[in-house]
Amino acid sequence: MATIVAPSQISPVEDAEALRLAFKGWGADNKAIIAILGHRNVHQRQQIRKAYDELFEEDLLKRLESEISGDFERAVYRWILEPADRDAVLINVAIKHGGKDYHVVAEIASVLSAEELLAVRRAYRNRYKRSIEEDVSANTTGHLRQLLVGLVSSFRYEGDEINPKLAQSEAHIIHESLKEKKGNNEEEVIRILTTRSKTQLVATFNRYRDEHGVSVSKKLLDQTSDDFHKALHTAIRSINDHKKYYEKDLKDIKELYYKRNSVHLEDAVSKETSGDYKKFILALLGKQE
Amino acid sequence: MATIVAPSQISPVEDAEALRLAFKGWGADNKAIIAILGHRNVHQRQQIRKAYDELFEEDLLKRLESEISGDFERAVYRWILEPADRDAVLINVAIKHGGKDYHVVAEIASVLSAEELLAVRRAYRNRYKRSIEEDVSANTTGHLRQLLVGLVSSFRYEGDEINPKLAQSEAHIIHESLKEKKGNNEEEVIRILTTRSKTQLVATFNRYRDEHGVSVSKKLLDQTSDDFHKALHTAIRSINDHKKYYEKDLKDIKELYYKRNSVHLEDAVSKETSGDYKKFILALLGKQE
Numbered sequence: 314m315a316t317i318v319a320p321s322q323i324s325p326v327e328d329a330e331a332l333r334l335a336f337k338g339w340g341a342d343n344k345a346i347i348a349i350l351g352h353r354n355v356h357q358r359q360q361i362r363k364a365y366d367e368l369f370e371e372d373l374l375k376r377l378e379s380e381i382s383g384d385f386e387r388a389v390y391r392w393i394l395e396p397a398d399r400d401a402v403l404i405n406v407a408i409k410h411g412g413k414d415y416h417v418v419a420e421i422a423s424v425l426s427a428e429e430l431l432a433v434r435r436a437y438r439n440r441y442k443r444s445i446e447e448d449v450s451a452n453t454t455g456h457l458r459q460l461l462v463g464l465v466s467s468f469r470y471e472g473d474e475i476n477p478k479l480a481q482s483e484a485h486i487i488h489e490s491l492k493e494k495k496g497n498n499e500e501e502v503i504r505i506l507t508t509r510s511k512t513q514l515v516a517t518f519n520r521y522r523d524e525h526g527v528s529v530s531k532k533l534l535d536q537t538s539d540d541f542h543k544a545l546h547t548a549i550r551s552i553n554d555h556k557k558y559y560e561k562d563l564k565d566i567k568e569l570y571y572k573r574n575s576v577h578l579e580d581a582v583s584k585e586t587s588g589d590y591k592k593f594i595l596a597l598l599g600k601q602e
Numbered sequence: 603m604a605t606i607v608a609p610s611q612i613s614p615v616e617d618a619e620a621l622r623l624a625f626k627g628w629g630a631d632n633k634a635i636i637a638i639l640g641h642r643n644v645h646q647r648q649q650i651r652k653a654y655d656e657l658f659e660e661d662l663l664k665r666l667e668s669e670i671s672g673d674f675e676r677a678v679y680r681w682i683l684e685p686a687d688r689d690a691v692l693i694n695v696a697i698k699h700g701g702k703d704y705h706v707v708a709e710i711a712s713v714l715s716a717e718e719l720l721a722v723r724r725a726y727r728n729r730y731k732r733s734i735e736e737d738v739s740a741n742t743t744g745h746l747r748q749l750l751v752g753l754v755s756s757f758r759y760e761g762d763e764i765n766p767k768l769a770q771s772e773a774h775i776i777h778e779s780l781k782e783k784k785g786n787n788e789e790e791v792i793r794i795l796t797t798r799s800k801t802q803l804v805a806t807f808n809r810y811r812d813e814h815g816v817s818v819s820k821k822l823l824d825q826t827s828d829d830f831h832k833a834l835h836t837a838i839r840s841i842n843d844h845k846k847y848y849e850k851d852l853k854d855i856k857e858l859y860y861k862r863n864s865v866h867l868e869d870a871v872s873k874e875t876s877g878d879y880k881k882f883i884l885a886l887l888g889k890q891e
Contacts, residue, residue, distance in 0.1 A: 431720070434757045444759050446752075447797035458793070459748070463735075466755035468723045470733050504747070508736035 316563040316599035319354045325364035333369060341380040343589040351596030358393050384590040397432035401440055408448050415540055416547040422464035423551035427471055456499050457541040463507025464548060470510040484520040491532050506548055514552050605852040605888035608643045614653035622658060630669040632878040639678060640885030647682050673879040686721035690729055697737050704829055705836040711753035712840035716760055745788050746830040752796025753837060759799040773809040780821050795837055803841050
């Protein structure tokens with residue numbers, strides 16, 4: 314994330330000691346925590362965590378958990394986790410919230426590559442002593458369960474081949490399912506979405522748009538918006554855009570945000586957040602004090 | 603497999619050259635092929651394959667494919683493959699046969715550990731340019747699809763913890779489903795079977811047996827035996843016995859076979875097979891000529 318103002322050279326040991334100092338006494342020195350963690354890149358954060366563990370024989374994450382709370386805690390906590398671990402936590406939180414948060418599960422599972430998703434499944438198992446599919450399926454039923462379990466369990470082929478005939482026939486299946494108000498083709502749509510390669514799926518979505526003059530994801534927005542259709546919509550959008558996600562850069566996101574909303578992302582964040590949480594997020598967005 | 607009569611020291615290069623010679627001329631010298639490949643252990647077979655590739659710049663497997671055919675080919679071919687690759691081929695063959703062979707898919711997926719199953723999924727993707735779940739789900743529907751896709755996509759937790767309350771409640775769900783002739787609890791049984799850890803499942807199966815005086819797998823044999831119930835039965839049996847599978851040894855299998863059938867396995871094989879296929883299988887069973 315190219316917006317962070319991170320020094321190129323840091324001393325993990327000095328940072329670990331400064332954090333230790335910030336934890337001293339009654340109530341943590343949140344300003345010091347933001348000054349350090351808000352200005353370190355992913356690699357530096359891992360180094361600090363390691364140094365902290367070696368110096369004080371204590372897990373920095375666990376210490377942070379006991380020192381800070383609320384939105385600020387969650388932001389810092391996710392920020393310091395490695396990507397696979399962070400996604401495992403996000404999925405677990407979404408499952409606990411249930412209902413309207415299931416699209417988060419659909420998004421993470423659809424955006425990641427096969428190997429990245431696998432790393433998240435490993436991290437989840439280590440952290441919660443259960444599998445993702447176990448928790449997802451114990452909390453859902455019917456088509457929503459089928460879709461989510463299929464997405465989180467997938468290990469898609471990732472070659473560049475496209476089968477145009479298959480794209481045509483499966484675009485037709487999707488069309489038939491969306492056409493009826495109470496589609497009885499949902500199981501076939503779930504099958505296609507959870508098992509085909511992303512390259513093949515993009516070809517199928519393109520075929521659909523060429524034939525019907527509207528994208529699958531737009532068409533879905535007209536449907537009843539229950540949890541299942543919301544997750545379905547998220548999965549289709551994420552698969553269609555999965556390449557964009559690979560070039561995650563907060564700088565691009567800031568530009569795109571301004572283009573779409575004519576408001577600077579920093580200003581929107583300032584309006585919506587407060588306190589240490591606000592300071593931390595603004596530090597990540599590269600705002601100098 | 604402790605029955606093979608394999609010399610402790612072999613020369614991969616000499617073996618590769620002998621195989622090359624066996625392929626010379628019109629029709630392969632099957633006797634020579636059996637004499638070599640039937641008497642080499644898994645490590646030695648990999649060495650021979652590597653030596654053959656280096657000496658003749660040709661894949662031994664592909665050459666075998668063009669030289670031999672029928673049952674003999676399939677046996678040799680599977681014999682020389684590494685386990686993950688072999689299971690990928692077996693799953694693919696089972697999907698192609700369809701119907702009554704789907705229990706093979708259920709068995710392989712249920713017997714393997716999470717990491718072993720993952721290796722098979724990788725091998726399948728490399729070999730067929732599609733995922734296992736993609737091929738399974740495109741060829742099945744309904745509960746059979748749900749069960750098989752769930753089994754082949756699972757990445758189960760593998761800790762030793764048992765939740766006795768969960769074992770009780772899920773044994774009850776399984777009982778309710780089996781009790782009715784047309785169970786409408788099948789989706790819950792599939793969920794349990796495809797997501798819980800094997801240790802937990804064994805506890806659930808034990809609980810069922812303690813309460814109803816009959817094992818789940820025996821009870822299932824009384825049900826309608828369609829493809830779904832056959833695959834279900836295989837999965838339950840394989841999960842229940844998964845520890846036994848880890849100590850695969852043809853010597854034990856031979857003893858067990860004799861104990862159960864009062865017939866020697868070699869004699870049964872002799873009766874059921876013929877030609878080079880017979881000679882090859884008997885060589886694997888350790889029968890000296």
